[in-house]
Amino acid sequence: MEKRAIFRSAWLPYLLVAPQIAVTIIFFFLPAVQAVWYSFQVQDAFGNDTQFVWFENFAAIFHDEAYLNSFEVTAVFSLLVAVLGLAISLLLATMADRVLRGALAYRTLLIWPYAVAPAVAGVLWAFLFSPSIGVVSFLLGKMGIDWNWVLRGDQAMLLVVMAATWKQISYNFLFFLAGLQSIPRSLIEAAAIDGAGPTRRFWTIVFPLLSPTTFFLLVVNVVYAFFDTFGVIDATTFGGPAQATNILVYKVYFDGVKAADLGGSSAQSVVLMIIVITLTVIQFRFVEKKVNY
Amino acid sequence: MVQNRPWVTFCSHAILILGVLLVAFPLYVTFVASTHTLEEILSVPMPLTPGTHLWENYAQVLRSGSTRGAAAPVGRMMFNSLVMALVIAFGKIAISIVASFAIVYFRFPLRRTFFWMIFITLMLPVEVRIIPTYKVVSDLGMLNSYVGLTLPLIASATATFLFRQFFLTIPDELAEAARMDGAGPMRFFFDVLLPLSATSIAALFVIQFIYGWNQYLWPLLITSDESMYTAVIGIKRMIVGGDALTEWQLVMATAMLAMIPPAIVVLLMQKWFVKGLVDTEK
Numbered sequence: 376m377e378k379r380a381i382f383r384s385a386w387l388p389y390l391l392v393a394p395q396i397a398v399t400i401i402f403f404f405l406p407a408v409q410a411v412w413y414s415f416q417v418q419d420a421f422g423n424d425t426q427f428v429w430f431e432n433f434a435a436i437f438h439d440e441a442y443l444n445s446f447e448v449t450a451v452f453s454l455l456v457a458v459l460g461l462a463i464s465l466l467l468a469t470m471a472d473r474v475l476r477g478a479l480a481y482r483t484l485l486i487w488p489y490a491v492a493p494a495v496a497g498v499l500w501a502f503l504f505s506p507s508i509g510v511v512s513f514l515l516g517k518m519g520i521d522w523n524w525v526l527r528g529d530q531a532m533l534l535v536v537m538a539a540t541w542k543q544i545s546y547n548f549l550f551f552l553a554g555l556q557s558i559p560r561s562l563i564e565a566a567a568i569d570g571a572g573p574t575r576r577f578w579t580i581v582f583p584l585l586s587p588t589t590f591f592l593l594v595v596n597v598v599y600a601f602f603d604t605f606g607v608i609d610a611t612t613f614g615g616p617a618q619a620t621n622i623l624v625y626k627v628y629f630d631g632v633k634a635a636d637l638g639g640s641s642a643q644s645v646v647l648m649i650i651v652i653t654l655t656v657i658q659f660r661f662v663e664k665k666v667n668y
Numbered sequence: 669m670v671q672n673r674p675w676v677t678f679c680s681h682a683i684l685i686l687g688v689l690l691v692a693f694p695l696y697v698t699f700v701a702s703t704h705t706l707e708e709i710l711s712v713p714m715p716l717t718p719g720t721h722l723w724e725n726y727a728q729v730l731r732s733g734s735t736r737g738a739a740a741p742v743g744r745m746m747f748n749s750l751v752m753a754l755v756i757a758f759g760k761i762a763i764s765i766v767a768s769f770a771i772v773y774f775r776f777p778l779r780r781t782f783f784w785m786i787f788i789t790l791m792l793p794v795e796v797r798i799i800p801t802y803k804v805v806s807d808l809g810m811l812n813s814y815v816g817l818t819l820p821l822i823a824s825a826t827a828t829f830l831f832r833q834f835f836l837t838i839p840d841e842l843a844e845a846a847r848m849d850g851a852g853p854m855r856f857f858f859d860v861l862l863p864l865s866a867t868s869i870a871a872l873f874v875i876q877f878i879y880g881w882n883q884y885l886w887p888l889l890i891t892s893d894e895s896m897y898t899a900v901i902g903i904k905r906m907i908v909g910g911d912a913l914t915e916w917q918l919v920m921a922t923a924m925l926a927m928i929p930p931a932i933v934v935l936l937m938q939k940w941f942v943k944g945l946v947d948t949e950k
Contacts, residue, residue: 382773382843382853391770392782394763395823402820403789406800413800467687470680477681483938484688487695490930492882492900495923498907499694502701502916510697513713544691549942573676602795606884610904624795631799632889640799647796 407648413641432642441618442626442643448532449622453600455536460543460596461589467544468551469577482552489545493538494606500538501611524612528619531612535620538611539604547592554588555581594658598651623647695927702726702920709916725921733894734906734918740894742922745902748817749881750929752898755818756880757873764827765865769857771828772835773843789825794886802889812893821879821886827872834868835861867940874941878930899926 414433417426436442471481488496503511504524512522524530558581566576582589605624608614614621614629621629627647631640697716701709704719729742770776771783794801801820810816838861846856887898897905903926906919934941 381775382847382856384774384853387853388770388774388776388779391766391774395767395786395828396782398763398819398823399785399789401804402801403792403797403823404785406797406804407792409800409803410797463687467684470683470687473680474677474684477684481684481688482942483935485691486934486938487931488691490878490934491695491927492884492930494884494900494904495882495926496694498903498919498923499698502920503694503697508710508712508714508916510713510716541691541694544687553942573673602793605795606882606900609884609888610907627796628798628885637799644796644798648792651793651796 410641410644410648413637414645415638416641417638428638432638433646436639436642436646441621444618445621445623445626448618448620449601452532452536452539452604452620452622453597455532456539456543456600456604457593457596459536460540460547461592463540464544464547465551465585465589468548468555469581471548471552472555473573478552482549485548486545488542489549491542492606493542493603494610496538496542497535497607497610500534500541504534524616526616528616531616531620535604535607535611538607539600542607543596543599547596550588550592551585554585558584591658594654598654601647601650601654623650698920698923701916702924704917706915706917721917725917726925729918729921729925733902734915734922736906736908736913736915740897740902742899742902742925744895745897745899745922746925746929748814748896749898749900749926751814752817752883752887753877753880753929755814756821756883757876759818759822760824760827760876761869761872763822764824765831765862765869766857768828768831768835769861772832773853773856786823786825786828789823794821798885798889805890811890812896816890817887817896817898818880821883824876827876830868830872831865834865838864867943870937870940871943874933874937877933881930902926 415427415429417428417431467481467485471478471485474481491499503509504522506512506523506525509522515522522530524534562580562584563576566580571579601622602624604622605628608620608622608625609628612620614625623643624647627640627643630636630643634640700716700718701714702725703722704715705721708715708719731741731743733739733741733745767782767786771779805811805816805820808816810819842860843856846860851859881898882900883898884900884904887896887901888904891897891901894905899922903919903922906922907914
């Protein structure tokens with residue numbers, strides 16, 4: 376879509392886009408290009424000697440057990456966060472859409488975690504499930520479950536998944552509710568007259584009509600699980616125990632900042648960039664076309 | 669409601685209430701923990717009703733932070749968070765709205781190039797370019813400063829898109845009429861476009877305020893000086909490792925304090941926020 380009525384000026388539009396473009400170049404393009412540049416280099420421990428090594432860093436990370444493990448961890452983690460987050464919030468949104476009384480009150484009560492920082496969410500859940508002082512781990516202990524995420528990888532994963540999902544439920548819920556409320560009532564009424572019960576109506580009418588929202592949220596949630604959950608991990612498990620929760624973005628940070636492996640970390644950054652770009656392109660392709668029946 | 673099925677309605681309410689409880693439980697425990705002494709929290713299981721040390725704990729963190737971890741007053745940290753959130757929110761809105769104005773209402777060489785440059789930033793979250801961005805900011809001497817905390821996060825493809833989408837829906841006649849009456853582009857921008865954009869601005873403000881307030885990785889990297897910590901970083905730095913060593917009552921009081929401002933913003937502006945969220949992404 377283009378505008379017909381336009382203003383003319385030789386310099387004004389440049390002045391108007393200048394701040395945005397300046398920030399974009401200095402803090403987005405420059406660093407991104409540098410990341411690519413570093414990813415082709417190896418530096419010695421003191422940063423004095425730099426060698427250009429082409430794709431050696433990439434070859435190295437893809438032969439690194441820890442990195443491949445991190446891929447697997449990220450896949451499991453983001454799949455769990457996205458699927459659990461979407462399922463729970465869809466259930467809640469469907470229920471909130473059904474009830475006549477109190478829908479707004481429920482929305483207000485469910486919106487809260489959106490305001491909570493991922494790192495703070497991590498701290499809260501780590502506290503609840505703390506092996507020594509946590510309330511929930513105490514109850515689990517009473518029930519005979521040995522809960523110690525500090526030592527056990529699967530439990531650590533479960534903890535970060537819970538914290539990350541909890542934080543994201545509000546966001547998904549808001550979108551699902553808005554999507555549900557935009558479905559024409561007449562369609563659902565027609566199905567009801569034809570004798571379809573609530574479950575049947577949901578799966579044959581509501582769910583397919585909701586597919587653009589669901590798909591959009593799926594991509595958003597995967598991106599969220601890939602990047603924004605850095606705070607959750609850093610506030611709880613630090614990627615441990617034994618790398619069980621070491622997601623890709625945490626590994627980039629750890630290798631680059633803590634272990635000072637510039638080349639390796641940059642190569643990982645480049646891989647991550649490729650992943651985000653792919654996800655964004657997929658998202659826009661589908662949003663344009665609208666996944667629909 | 670299509671059919672009246674009391675049993676299903678009852679179930680819906682039950683599920684919703686369960687959901688609300690699940691969402692609220694961690695927040696409730698946080699509140700309770702912030703009102704007890706460390707001894708009470710460490711006595712497993714900790715009490716689940718509010719204690720009597722609320723005032724004491726909050727006053728302690730606000731004035732002087734924790735004694736074993738970060739010792740900067742949380743009052744100061746909250747001020748830093750507030751500066752960061754406000755500058756990012758207003759900064760993003762300001763630079764995006766003028767950029768979209770130029771892109772929609774002017775024809776000029778490089779227009780498409782600029783548009784795509786902004787578009788691509790959508791694909792490069794801070795997390796994937798941590799070290800080079802850190803280097804740029806450190807070379808510019810912006811470590812431990814408000815400029816360093818905010819400026820690199822201020823470019824926003826999301827806001828630019830939202831405004832662009834919105835401007836495209838404004839009838840061309842408005843701009844034509846304004847031009848006919850002799851208004852220049854900036855006059856049109858301030859007198860027509862800006863007032864029309866009020867709702868979008870309000871919605872974006874909520875989204876970006878929360879984005880700014882909740883930043884974690886970036887302030888973690890570039891603030892080493894305790895007086896520049898944001899509230900979220902402060903919480904993290906108060907956890908010193910080892911459940912018995914950390915002053916949990918203070919951590920939880922700080923967590924409550926760190927959650928209150930964004931929560932207030934969300935609740936007060938709920939209507940616009942919901943509209944904005946749903947419109948921005950689609």
